[in-house]
Amino acid sequence: MPIAGIVPGSHVLVFPFPAQGHMLSLLDLTHQLAIRGVFITILVTPKNLPALSSLLSAHPTTITTLVLPLPPHPSIPPGIENVKDLPASGFTSMTVALGDLHNLLLDWFRNHPTPPVAILSDMFLGWTHHLACQLGIPRYTFSPSGALALSVIFSLWRYPPKRADPQNENEMIKFPKIPNSPEYPWWQLSPMYRSYVKGDPTSEFIKDGILANIASWGIVINSFIELERVYIDHLKEELRNDRVFAVGPLLPPGNKTIERGGPSSKDVLSWLDGCASQTVVYVCFGSQTVLTNKQMEVVALGLEKSLVNFVWSVKEPTVGHAEGEYGKIPAGFEDRVAGRGLVVTGWAPQVAILSHDAVGAFFTHCGWNSIMEAVAAGVLMLTWPMMADQYSNATLLHELEVGIEAAEGAETVPDLDDLVSLFSKSVSEEARVVRARAKEFGRAAKEATSENGSSWKELDRLISNFSL
Known part of the structure; x- marks a missing residue:
C-alpha cells in the first residue's frame, strides 16, 4: 500500500508484558519511536516502573507513564509483579491477571483529553485488540519472537494439528503451510498450547x-x-495484508550496551581485552533458565577439558527451583580454569560481551533476544533450545548456517565428549566458514538499522501507519 509521509506527534499507548525477555526489546522499540517524534504513554505496574528510568530520562517530554496496579490472581503472591519472580507457570497467570485491566484502561482512554491513536502491546496481551476495537483504534501486536517462531505459534492455534497418538510425546507435528515445512516432536511445542483444555476459562x-x-x-x-x-512474507500471506513490520535488531541505544542485563559481578570487558580475537566462548542461558547441577557439571567439565577461553554467565536459582539442585558451580572449578575462564554470577553485560572482538562463539538457549544480540554482533551460536519458541529459533539458525547444534531439551544432559569437541571446534579454524557467515549477517543487521536500511524504512512505515 502507498506509504504516507511520516506525521510526527502521533500518540501511542505502549503496553509491555512484565518479563525481562519481553520488556527489553519493546522498550528499545519505544526509544526508536520517541526519537522519531511519536508521543508515547507506557503502561506499567508500580514495581516495574524502575525498569523505565533510563528511557524516561532520555525522553522527558515525549514519554509519559500510566501506572496501574496489577489485579490480584490466586497464583500470584501479593507484591509480585514480574514473571521472573514466579515459577514456570507464571506466564499464564500474569497473562490472565493483566486481562483484568481492561475496564480500567477503557475508562482511562475515554477520560483522556488527547487519547492515543493506537495501541502497541505485547503478544501475551491479545485482549488489548478487543479494547482497541471498542475504542475504534488500531492495535499492533509486538512479537518478542521471530517470524518463524510466530508462524509456528499462529499455525498451532489457527490450524490445530490432529494427533495420531495423544499419548506419544515424541509424535512429530508437521507445519506444511510454513516455508521449509518445519516439524517438531509434540514435547517441543508451546507449553501454553500443549496445556490447552477446551472449555477451561484460562485456556480459552x-x-x-x-x-x-x-x-x-x-x-x-x-x-x-x-x-x-x-517467514516475514509468509506471515503477510497468512494475514492477507502487508502490515507486518520487521524493525530489528532492537538494541539499547548508543553507549547503553554495557547496562543491558544489569550490573555485573566482575569487570568482564577488561578481562576480554586480554584475550586474542575470536578465541572466547561465551556461555549464557538467558533470564529464566537455570541448569541442574548435573548439567552444570557437564558444561563446566566441557569448558575445562576443551582448554578454550570462556566467559560463563551463571544464573542463580529462583522461585520454582528445588534448593540445592540447581545452579551449583562445581567445587574447585574456578581455581582450575583461572586465567583462561571467567565465571560471572547473576547478570552480565551480554550485548557488550557479544560485541567484543575476543568472542568467537556463543553457547545459548536460543532465546530470541539473545539470538538478535548475537546476530547483530556477528557471532556463531552453539544451540541448546530448552522451551517454547527456542526450538523454532534453533531451526532458523541451522537453516541459515550460523548455528551448530549442541543439545536440546531442558532435561537433557549433553554428552561430555561432544561438548568438549564442540567448544574446541567453535573457536578453531574448523569453524572458520560458519563464523564468517555469522559475520555476514552481522554486517546485514548493521545495514538494516542504518539510515535507509530495511529496518529503518520499516520503522518509518510503522509510524506512517499510526497516522493513517
Whole structure:
C-alpha cells in the first residue's frame, strides 16, 4: 500500500508484558519511536516502573507513564509483579491477571483529553485488540519472537494439528503451510498450547488472545528482512495484508550496551581485552533458565577439558527451583580454569560481551533476544533450545548456517565428549566458514538499522501507519 509521509506527534499507548525477555526489546522499540517524534504513554505496574528510568530520562517530554496496579490472581503472591519472580507457570497467570485491566484502561482512554491513536502491546496481551476495537483504534501486536517462531505459534492455534497418538510425546507435528515445512516432536511445542483444555476459562482466554493477535491491525517483529524474509512474507500471506513490520535488531541505544542485563559481578570487558580475537566462548542461558547441577557439571567439565577461553554467565536459582539442585558451580572449578575462564554470577553485560572482538562463539538457549544480540554482533551460536519458541529459533539458525547444534531439551544432559569437541571446534579454524557467515549477517543487521536500511524504512512505515 502507498506509504504516507511520516506525521510526527502521533500518540501511542505502549503496553509491555512484565518479563525481562519481553520488556527489553519493546522498550528499545519505544526509544526508536520517541526519537522519531511519536508521543508515547507506557503502561506499567508500580514495581516495574524502575525498569523505565533510563528511557524516561532520555525522553522527558515525549514519554509519559500510566501506572496501574496489577489485579490480584490466586497464583500470584501479593507484591509480585514480574514473571521472573514466579515459577514456570507464571506466564499464564500474569497473562490472565493483566486481562483484568481492561475496564480500567477503557475508562482511562475515554477520560483522556488527547487519547492515543493506537495501541502497541505485547503478544501475551491479545485482549488489548478487543479494547482497541471498542475504542475504534488500531492495535499492533509486538512479537518478542521471530517470524518463524510466530508462524509456528499462529499455525498451532489457527490450524490445530490432529494427533495420531495423544499419548506419544515424541509424535512429530508437521507445519506444511510454513516455508521449509518445519516439524517438531509434540514435547517441543508451546507449553501454553500443549496445556490447552477446551472449555477451561484460562485456556480459552489464552486461545482468544493468540487469535486476537492474528486479527490485530498490524504485527511488529524484532527481526529484519535479510534474516527472515521468507517467514516475514509468509506471515503477510497468512494475514492477507502487508502490515507486518520487521524493525530489528532492537538494541539499547548508543553507549547503553554495557547496562543491558544489569550490573555485573566482575569487570568482564577488561578481562576480554586480554584475550586474542575470536578465541572466547561465551556461555549464557538467558533470564529464566537455570541448569541442574548435573548439567552444570557437564558444561563446566566441557569448558575445562576443551582448554578454550570462556566467559560463563551463571544464573542463580529462583522461585520454582528445588534448593540445592540447581545452579551449583562445581567445587574447585574456578581455581582450575583461572586465567583462561571467567565465571560471572547473576547478570552480565551480554550485548557488550557479544560485541567484543575476543568472542568467537556463543553457547545459548536460543532465546530470541539473545539470538538478535548475537546476530547483530556477528557471532556463531552453539544451540541448546530448552522451551517454547527456542526450538523454532534453533531451526532458523541451522537453516541459515550460523548455528551448530549442541543439545536440546531442558532435561537433557549433553554428552561430555561432544561438548568438549564442540567448544574446541567453535573457536578453531574448523569453524572458520560458519563464523564468517555469522559475520555476514552481522554486517546485514548493521545495514538494516542504518539510515535507509530495511529496518529503518520499516520503522518509518510503522509510524506512517499510526497516522493513517
